[in-house]
Amino acid sequence: QQPVQSPQAVILREGEDAVINCSSSKALYSVHWYRQKHGEAPVFLMILLKGGEQMRHEKISASFNEKKQQSSLYLTASQLSYSGTYFCGTPDSGNTPLVFGKGTRLSVIA
Amino acid sequence: EAQVTQNPRYLITVTGKKLTVTCSQNMNHEYMSWYRQDPGLGLRQIYYSMNVEVTDKGDVPEGYKVSRKEKRNFPLILESPSPNQTSLYFCASTNLISGEETQYFGPGTRLLVL
Numbered sequence: 001q002q003p004v005q006s007p008q009a010v011i012l013r014e015g016e017d018a019v020i021n022c023s024s025s026k027a028l029y030s031v032h033w034y035r036q037k038h039g040e041a042p043v044f045l046m047i048l049l050k051g052g053e054q055m056r057h058e059k060i061s062a063s064f065n066e067k068k069q070q071s072s073l074y075l076t077a078s079q080l081s082y083s084g085t086y087f088c089g090t091p092d093s094g095n096t097p098l099v100f101g102k103g104t105r106l107s108v109i110a
Numbered sequence: 111e112a113q114v115t116q117n118p119r120y121l122i123t124v125t126g127k128k129l130t131v132t133c134s135q136n137m138n139h140e141y142m143s144w145y146r147q148d149p150g151l152g153l154r155q156i157y158y159s160m161n162v163e164v165t166d167k168g169d170v171p172e173g174y175k176v177s178r179k180e181k182r183n184f185p186l187i188l189e190s191p192s193p194n195q196t197s198l199y200f201c202a203s204t205n206l207i208s209g210e211e212t213q214y215f216g217p218g219t220r221l222l223v224l
Contacts, residue, residue: 100145102150
């Protein structure tokens with residue numbers, strides 16, 4: 001079942017913060033986060049595991065709330081290079097393939 | 111360098127003409143998969159493979175075939191392409207080792223079926 005991401009799109013000025021959420025109607029085993037720039041392949045950012053710690057990639061961090069069946073991606077002091085579409089992916093169960101959300105388009109402007 | 115390669119990168123074809131998109135990875139991963147990406151729909155899985163000679167359908171397998179004769183290769187086959195298969199296709203290779211989980215995507219193949 002496809003996870004739901006919110007917001008669908010967000011525009012930030014350089015230096016501003018943003019939060020992207022990824023929610024599932026099913027129990028989450030793990031959440032993977034990717035960023036895709038226009039015309040390029042998705043690039044892995046980080047994975048959040050059930051019972052694991054909050055993770056970071058540069059100034060981007062993420063948390064995993066098992067009870068809420070949700071993960072949040074925090075972009076702090078955004079840079080122009082953060083622009084792109086962010087996807088979360090979750091496995092249906094254990095080591096099964098990832099099902100991706102529809103993505104959140106982030107635009108950082110000067 | 112960890113790499114997933116796909117060929118061709120761009121392809122224009124006509125309805126019904128069989129085609130194959132190749133995918134190869136150099137990371138010795140057991141797990142590989144194919145996705146298609148369409149505007150507004152995100153990434154949807156077509157097929158995946160847990161290991162050599164083991165393949166399974168994803169969310170949108172109709173009109174596609176795959177094979178996994180060797181660990182490194184996972185070609186996507188369209189026996190009789192139709193215009194609704196016009197899309198951007200990504201092959202992915204996944205490290206499932208606990209604590210090292212990550213997924214690598216190929217550069218993508220943009221397919222236009224006329």
